[in-house]
Amino acid sequence: MLQNAIEVKNLHKAFxxxxxxxxxxFEVAQGEIFSLLGPNGAxxxxxxxxxxxxxxxxxxxxxxxGHSIKDDQMGVKSVLGVVPQEIALYNDLSARENLTFWGKMxxxxxxxxxxxxxxxxxIIGLTERAKDRVGKYSGGMKRRVNIGVALLHKPQxxxxxxxxxxxxxxSRRNILDSVVALKNQGxxxxxxxxxxxxxxxxSDHIAIMDIGKVIAYGTNAELVKIVGQMDxxxxxxxxxxxRVLEAWKKVQGVxxxxxxxxxxxxxxxxxxxxxxxxxxxxALNGVRITTVAIQEPNLEAVFLHLTGKALRD
Amino acid sequence: xxxxxxxxxxxxxQILRDRKTFLFxxxxxxxxxxxxxxxxxxxxKGVSDPRLPVAIINQDGGDLSLRLVNLLENSEVIxxxxxxxxxxxxxxxxxxxxxxxxxxxxxxxxxxxLLTGSLPPxxxxxxxxxxxxxxxxxxxLAAANRLTSAVQTALIVGQTSSAFGPAFExxxxxxxxxxxxxxxxxxxxxxxxxxxxxxxxxxxTSPAMMLQFAIAGLLTCGAVIVNERKTRSLQRLLTTxxxxxHILLGHYLAIFVLLFAQFLVLMTFGQLFLKVDYFRQPAxxxxxxxASSLCIAALGLLIGVxxxxxxxxxxxxxxxxxxxxxxGGAWTPLEYTSAxxxxxxxxxxxxxxxxxxxxxTVRLLGFESVLVPCAALAGYAVLFFLLAAWRFRRVSE
Numbered sequence: 070m071l072q073n074a075i076e077v078k079n080l081h082k083a084f085x086x087x088x089x090x091x092x093x094x095f096e097v098a099q100g101e102i103f104s105l106l107g108p109n110g111a112x113x114x115x116x117x118x119x120x121x122x123x124x125x126x127x128x129x130x131x132x133x134x135g136h137s138i139k140d141d142q143m144g145v146k147s148v149l150g151v152v153p154q155e156i157a158l159y160n161d162l163s164a165r166e167n168l169t170f171w172g173k174m175x176x177x178x179x180x181x182x183x184x185x186x187x188x189x190x191x192i193i194g195l196t197e198r199a200k201d202r203v204g205k206y207s208g209g210m211k212r213r214v215n216i217g218v219a220l221l222h223k224p225q226x227x228x229x230x231x232x233x234x235x236x237x238x239x240s241r242r243n244i245l246d247s248v249v250a251l252k253n254q255g256x257x258x259x260x261x262x263x264x265x266x267x268x269x270x271x272s273d274h275i276a277i278m279d280i281g282k283v284i285a286y287g288t289n290a291e292l293v294k295i296v297g298q299m300d301x302x303x304x305x306x307x308x309x310x311x312r313v314l315e316a317w318k319k320v321q322g323v324x325x326x327x328x329x330x331x332x333x334x335x336x337x338x339x340x341x342x343x344x345x346x347x348x349x350x351x352a353l354n355g356v357r358i359t360t361v362a363i364q365e366p367n368l369e370a371v372f373l374h375l376t377g378k379a380l381r382d
Numbered sequence: 383x384x385x386x387x388x389x390x391x392x393x394x395x396q397i398l399r400d401r402k403t404f405l406f407x408x409x410x411x412x413x414x415x416x417x418x419x420x421x422x423x424x425x426x427k428g429v430s431d432p433r434l435p436v437a438i439i440n441q442d443g444g445d446l447s448l449r450l451v452n453l454l455e456n457s458e459v460i461x462x463x464x465x466x467x468x469x470x471x472x473x474x475x476x477x478x479x480x481x482x483x484x485x486x487x488x489x490x491x492x493x494x495x496l497l498t499g500s501l502p503p504x505x506x507x508x509x510x511x512x513x514x515x516x517x518x519x520x521x522x523l524a525a526a527n528r529l530t531s532a533v534q535t536a537l538i539v540g541q542t543s544s545a546f547g548p549a550f551e552x553x554x555x556x557x558x559x560x561x562x563x564x565x566x567x568x569x570x571x572x573x574x575x576x577x578x579x580x581x582x583x584x585x586x587t588s589p590a591m592m593l594q595f596a597i598a599g600l601l602t603c604g605a606v607i608v609n610e611r612k613t614r615s616l617q618r619l620l621t622t623x624x625x626x627x628h629i630l631l632g633h634y635l636a637i638f639v640l641l642f643a644q645f646l647v648l649m650t651f652g653q654l655f656l657k658v659d660y661f662r663q664p665a666x667x668x669x670x671x672x673a674s675s676l677c678i679a680a681l682g683l684l685i686g687v688x689x690x691x692x693x694x695x696x697x698x699x700x701x702x703x704x705x706x707x708x709x710g711g712a713w714t715p716l717e718y719t720s721a722x723x724x725x726x727x728x729x730x731x732x733x734x735x736x737x738x739x740x741x742x743t744v745r746l747l748g749f750e751s752v753l754v755p756c757a758a759l760a761g762y763a764v765l766f767f768l769l770a771a772w773r774f775r776r777v778s779e
Contacts, residue, residue, distance in 0.1 A: 121621045124779070146623045157618040160609075161396050173388040174622040218618070 074099045074134055074226050074257035075120065081128035082115050089115040091281035092129070097259060097274070102252050104268040105261040106368060107278035113261040114154065116278070117230050120259070121151050134225050147176075150219030152229040156211045157218075160204030164195050164214050167203055168221060175222035185221055192247075193217040209240025216247060226257045233267065245271060265368040277372060284375050293366045296374040299324055300340035303362040304333045306351065313351050320346045329379055336370060385624050389632025390639065396606050397640060406599035407644045411591040412651065418587035418713075419656070433461040434483040434514055434745065436522075437473040440464070444493025446529065451488075453525040458746060460484075460521050477507060480717060484508030484518040496533045509721075513737060513754065517747060582744055585659075588652040589739035590712035593674065593732050596641050597703040600682035603637045604695035607686025616778055630774050633686065634767065637679035645671040663742045666749045670738035673759035677731045680766035687773045706732040734758040 075097035082090040090112045097103040105113045118124040120131055122142040130137055136144030158167050168186045177185055190196045193213040198206070203214060212232060219227055229248065233241045248271055251258055262268055268275050269289050277285040277292065285292055306313065310328035317326045317335060322343040325336040337343040340363045351358055364370070373379060397403050438454070440447050455462050463482070476482045487505040495502035504526060508515040610616045619629055649667065652658040660667045681702060689695040707713060709723075710732025716724045727733040738755035741747040 123617055123620055143623050146621060149621065151618060151621040153614055153618055155614040157614045159392070159396060159615060160613070161399050162392070166392075166395070170388065170392045171618075171622075174385060174619060174624050176623065 072099065073097060073132075074101075075103075075131065075259060077116075077120070077129075077131040079129035080116065080119055080126050080131060082112075082119060082124060082126055088281050090119070090126075093278070093281070093283050094129075095276045095283060095286055097257060099257055100252065100255055101273035102248060102258045102260055102271050104272040104275045105259070105278055106263070106265065106268040106275055106372075107261075108263050110280075111263075111278040112281040113263075113278055114230055115281075117151075117228050117259070117261055120145075121149065121228060122146060148225045150222065150224035150227045152216050152219045152227065152232050154230040154232075154234060156208075156215050158203050158211065158214055161202060163200050163202055164190065164206075164217075165199040167214060168217060171218040172221045177222060185223075189217045189220055192220065194243075207240075209236050209243070212236055212240060212244060216244065220251075224256065226259065227251060228259045228261075230261050231263070232260075233262070233264065265372070269368055275368070277368070277375070279372070279376050285371060289368070292368060292371050296336065296366055296370045297324075297338075298366050299336045299338060299370065299374075300343075300366065301364045301370045301373070302335040302337060302340050302344065302347070303360075303364070304335065304347070304358055305331060305360045306333065307357045307359055308355075313354050313356050316350045316354055317347055320350055322346070325374065327373065327377060327379075334373060334379070336374065383628070385628045386632045386635060389624075389629060390635035393603075393606055393633055393636030394640065397602050397636065400602045400605075403599060403602045403640075406595050406602070407640070408647065410598070411595040411644075411648055414591040414595070415584070415587045415652075415656065418591065419584045433457070433459060434518055435463055435481070436460045436484045436486055436508075436518055437463045437465075437468070437476070437482050438486045438488065439470060439473070440488045441490045442488045442492035446493040446496050446533065447488045450492075450525060450529050453529060454486075454522065457521055457525070460518055474507070483514050486522055496530065497537075499534070499537060501530060513741060513747075513751060514745070517745065517751065584652070584656045585740060585743040586715050588648070588656055588658045589736060589743070590707070592645060592648045592652075593678070593710075593735050594703055594707040594712045596644060596674070596678050597681065597706060597732075598699055599641075599644070600637070600678070600685055601696045601699035603633075603640065603682045604685040604689055604699055605692045606636075607633055607683070608689050608692055608695050611777060612691065620778060626775065626778055627771075629778075630683070630771055634679055634683050634770075637682040638675050641675040641678055641682075642671060645675060658743050660739070660743060662746070663749055663752075666742050666752045667739070669749075669756050670735065670742070670752050670759075673738070673756040673763070674731075674735040676763040677735070677759040677766070680763040680770065681731075683770040684766045684773070687770050687777055706730040709733070711736045728758075731759055731762040734762075 073096045075095075077093060077095050080090050080093045081088070093112065093116055095103075105116060107113055115124065119126050120133060120138060122138055122145050126139070130139050132138075133145045134148040136148065138145055159170070162170065165186060168189055169182065172182045172186055187196075190199050193216065195210060195213060195217075198210070203211060206214070216229070216232060219229075232248075233244050236244075245267065248258055248260065260267075260271060272289065274286070274288055275292060276283045285295060310331065310333050314326055314328055314333070317323055317333070320343060322337050322339060323335055324338065327334050335343070335347065344361065344363075348358060369379070436454070438451055440451060451462065451464070454460060460483070470485070470487070473482060473485045477485055485507040487507075489502060489505065492502045492504075504522065506519060506522060508518050610619075616629070620626065649660040649671065653660050682699075685695060685698040685702075689698050709727045710716075710730035711719075711727050712732055716727045716733060716736070719727070724733075734755040738752045738759070741751040741755070745751070
């Protein structure tokens with residue numbers, strides 16, 4: 070029996086001079102939720118596209134339930150459900166018509182198709198609105214149909230490419246709950262996101278990507294250990310960051326200081342000890358601290374530690 | 383394979399939900415058929431004679447030459463003009479202007495030569511590179527052969543039975559030398575009626591508007607394909623076990639079915655209410671409709687895969703509509719234009735489709751007359767489809 074649902078081996082993909090994916094490798098065990106976390110442009114969607122057989126890798130290969138994305142594309146597609154980042158639906162068809170069409174594309178026919186469409190409508194909570202055209206739905210409802218399509222043929226593996234982008238908090242909560250529900254049904258979920266909280270909440274394992282590479286890989290706890298359990302202090306000041314940046318780097322207990330878009334981020338062993346020293350140093354430099362936020366170690370800090378930049382859009 | 387039909391059914395559902403579809407495919411062509419029909423006198427009272435006009439100069443004047451003229455006068459394909467006051471030069475001017483489709487010269491001694499068992503050549507001036515020219519040639523050849531064989535038979539019957547062998551050989555060899563010599567001309571060939579008549583005018587405008595708005599209607603078909611790409615539904619389709627070729631064929635099938643249905647409805651309308659005799663040759667008419675639908679559907683596919691958004695789909699549909707209709711004889715019959723314009727017109731598929739339909743409804747020709755136009759349309763269909771397939775492969779990667 071297969072241990073891993075997905076095995077990615079040294080994938081490369083370039084578009085001209087741009088190396089979108091540069092030697093990515095990871096493994097996803099059966100029945101787990103695996104997140105690819107990274108900012109926009111990190112190479113997550115390109116990776117997913119190769120694993121969906123939409124793009125052919127320049128180098129490397131991947132096995133999805135034992136099927137090679139290079140040599141057995143139909144085999145890969147038969148075990149796969151994909152929830153793309155975009156609302157990939159036909160707006161002038163109703164939810165039921167969309168699901169029926171996509172069900173046929175996944176090989177379902179007749180009574181089996183009809184009953185599965187009914188089931189999926191129930192799962193996504195749109196039975197009452199099944200006859201309405203998708204074009205008239207809210208963003209959240211469209212997202213639900215978008216996910217429903219991928220569930221029609223009960224795939225063994227589901228890819229979800231940033232499924233919560235641009236939707237309201239309630240719909241987002243529903244989607245995150247449904248991802249957990251899929252895992253509980255035994256499906257393997259490969260989830261891409263640039264929201265650290267989602268990756269933390271959902272994932273059994275996480276690969277952090279940046280500039281086409283996997284820069285860290287492990288469970289949430291394992292990744293957080295990379296930054297050594299440091300606290301993250303985010304501050305804004307009433308002056309140019311350059312006036313205190315170098316001085317703060319010399320403060321006892323401070324491990325790293327970065328500035329981005331007028332916000333200073335300090336990684337420190339103990340924020341309670343460091344914070345008074347930061348106030349003192351800034352006063353000596355004639356700078357006033359206007360806001361302070363302290364955060365326990367998390368993936369954001371890991372990303373900051375590894376790349377020197379914040380994990381954001 | 384069944385996915386091709388699933389995709390086609392989905393496309394048709396989408397296309398038919400767009401009200402523009404009915405506007406372009408049914409309402410506009412009917413309205414414009416009436417409009418252009420009025421413009422060309424399609425609703426005025428007139429005598430219709432759709433036969434091809436051929437002038438005869440009978441230099442022989444003997445019995446058998448008169449019998450040949452008589453045979454041609456009864457033709458359903460050509461109509462005879464004879465005017466003793468006119469010279470060959472006069473007729474050639476008319477041929478150049480397009481008022482004649484051909485000039486037949488029956489040479490002096492034609493009757494005598496036939497009676498002595500030889501085969502005197504007839505002379506025909508016509509453009510045999512065009513359908514009308516070859517039609518005239520075939521018709522005159524058939525009449526001349528008929529007359530010649532009758533004479534040969536009579537001569538053979540008049541001989542004694544002991545001379546059967548030489549007589550038989552003589553009759554057999556009579557077919558070795560064709561009784562007509564063709565002189566090809568580049569003159570414009572008048573393939574339609576000399577004057578606008580009710581039936582001929584509507585037989586021009588009915589298929590013309592049908593073809594024109596079939597192309598215009600591609601904007602809704604193209605938009606479906608464009609939107610599929612824009613919403614990334616195409617990418618999603620490619621993550622299922624559906625082949626690229628099946629997706630392309632599914633879209634093609636949908637457009638073909640839509641256009642063929644449009645043609646059937648509008649031809650039936652033309653037959654019942656405009657008295658355009660589409661169903662005089664049902665098999666030929668259906669063949670032209672199928673070939674036209676295949677060609678325009680492939681064009682629709684090409685538009686769909688090349689357009690980047692709905693606005694482009696509209697522009698890409700309207701540009702060929704105007705270009706192909708204007709050049710292809712949908713607005714003005716090509717028979718009324720110069721030889722150069724006719725040649726340019728036949729670069730467009732609309733000209734071939736018009737030839738096909740008018741060979742049936744105006745020129746009253748048979749099934750064979752639509753084969754060349756249908757082959758040309760099929761050629762365009764293959765060209766457009768291959769271009770679309772090449773582009774589709776690129777945009778879907």
